[in-house]
Amino acid sequence: RTKGQQQGGYTLFNPSMYSETMDQLSLEADLRRAIERHELRVYYQPIVDLKTQQTKGYEALVRWQHRQRGLLYPGAFLPIAAAIGWTISMERWVLRQACAQMYAWYGHSIGEQQPSVSVNISAQHLAQACLPHYDLIGYIEKVLQETGWPAHCLTLEITEDALINSAEEVALRLSEIQSLGVRISLDDFGTGYSSLSYLQHFPVDILKIDKSFICTIHDRLQDGEIVKTIISLANSLGVSTIAEGIETQEQLDHLQSLNCQYGQGFLFSQPLKHLGPDRRAQSIPPTSIMTSLTP
Numbered sequence: 001r002t003k004g005q006q007q008g009g010y011t012l013f014n015p016s017m018y019s020e021t022m023d024q025l026s027l028e029a030d031l032r033r034a035i036e037r038h039e040l041r042v043y044y045q046p047i048v049d050l051k052t053q054q055t056k057g058y059e060a061l062v063r064w065q066h067r068q069r070g071l072l073y074p075g076a077f078l079p080i081a082a083a084i085g086w087t088i089s090m091e092r093w094v095l096r097q098a099c100a101q102m103y104a105w106y107g108h109s110i111g112e113q114q115p116s117v118s119v120n121i122s123a124q125h126l127a128q129a130c131l132p133h134y135d136l137i138g139y140i141e142k143v144l145q146e147t148g149w150p151a152h153c154l155t156l157e158i159t160e161d162a163l164i165n166s167a168e169e170v171a172l173r174l175s176e177i178q179s180l181g182v183r184i185s186l187d188d189f190g191t192g193y194s195s196l197s198y199l200q201h202f203p204v205d206i207l208k209i210d211k212s213f214i215c216t217i218h219d220r221l222q223d224g225e226i227v228k229t230i231i232s233l234a235n236s237l238g239v240s241t242i243a244e245g246i247e248t249q250e251q252l253d254h255l256q257s258l259n260c261q262y263g264q265g266f267l268f269s270q271p272l273k274h275l276g277p278d279r280r281a282q283s284i285p286p287t288s289i290m291t292s293l294t295p
Ligand code: C2E
Pocket: 045, 060, 061, 062, 073, 074, 075, 078, 091, 094, 120, 121, 122, 157, 187, 188, 211, 244, 245, 246, 247, 264, 265, 266, 267, 271
């Protein structure tokens, strides 16, 4: 039972809730100043071609380098960002930062060599983009222009909960984004109000199979079958598949046998702070990346 849960009309209270609340309030105040204090960071986790084991792109993941508390993960502060109405400004910052950093690292490599970057966009942000006064497409265009990062090397990751409300409006926005050359990826697939029919009704280029299915792909026959079905349907619709959270060689072997195209996970690499041609040139074998390049 979590603290603060309702029971018969009363809220259970204990002294630790007070300090917890104070803690939240101080984090809130700090978060408001995090951008101007340059405390937010973007880390990049490689997305690997499962056949060739080559890195095809990176997912941009936000972190907060807090002065006293150290490196904070999104789970610790995204809920606070949402509570103070700060989600959209933070995501706009991440998008710009990711494009600018990727340009600095890879802007001069040519054609095929240039990796793509995937940026997470919340359901709230996409809903906002459906309102007339907020022009998300204009913002994306501006970021691409100002940073020099090419549209075809940018992917936006959205989650299924973004597709539930005002579906037609959302589908329209997504195809506008695609018409810039930007790709759309459906994140954490299988966890939400999942429906394979989303793939027919929304313009989706890439499907990311949630890590909860990957971690039990061996132990639970059912999960193996679900993953198999998702991949074969995606393949037949011309949608690429990325398996999230690959941690073991067995999981990788299994996914390769199912013809899953791409993967991401600690087996290949943790999210990294620095990228760039110099790092790639070192060509570190996948298994040692984890230990040698801790973020
Ligand atoms: P996500 O988009 O599904 O990102 C993948 C998460 O899985 C990341 O957690 C990553 O570090 C973690 N991960 C990667 N490989 C493995 C693995 O092999 N095993 C396990 N157990 N985990 C793995 P992280 O960075 O803590 O991010 C958590 C979530 O926070 C993300 O899930 C995403 O939903 C959200 N998030 C992160 N950055 C942003 C952002 O800039 N904007 C928005 N809206 N959400 C973000």
